[in-house]
Amino acid sequence: MNLDGETNLKLKQALESTAFMHEDSYYRDFKALIKCEDPNTNLYSFVGTLDFEQNLYPLSPQRLLLRDSKLRNTEYIYGAIIFTGHDTKVMQNSTAPPSKRSKFEKQI
Structure with a gap:
């Protein structure tokens, strides 16, 4: 809700190629490279x-799970x-919070 104003749950899924990896032992020799766009504001x-x-x-x-996302109905993730x-x-x-001072206080 904090990100887009909607309260409905969003379904997130692993890639089919890595979905079988359910234990720590799979990740001992795991090697992959992620190539992606530069950071931007489009959610x-x-x-x-x-x-x-x-x-x-x-x-x-x-x-993807964005920062501050809450996991529900999930025991764990890798x-x-x-x-x-x-x-x-x-x-x-993120933007700065609005000032709660009145116009009169700002003038003083």
């Missing part, structure tokens, strides 16, 4: 690919962090 688009086992898999917004700090879409969309 509803993401262009990127996952290079895994010499195959390219497209990454879309349905595959994931990769793509952008951090001020490069995240949520941080780039």
Whole structure:
């Protein structure tokens, strides 16, 4: 709700090529490369690919959890962090809170 104003749950799914990985042992020798667009403010688009086992898999917004997202109906996830700090879409969309001072207080 904080991101787009909607309270409905959004379905997120793993890539079919990595969905079988349910245990820590799968990730001991896991090697992949993520190539993606530069950080931007558009919450509803993401262009990127996952290079895994010499195959390219497209990454879309349905595959991403944005910062401050809440997980529901999920026991655990494995994931990769793509952008951090001020490069995240949520941080780039944040604005300063409005002043609660009256016009009269501002004039004084």
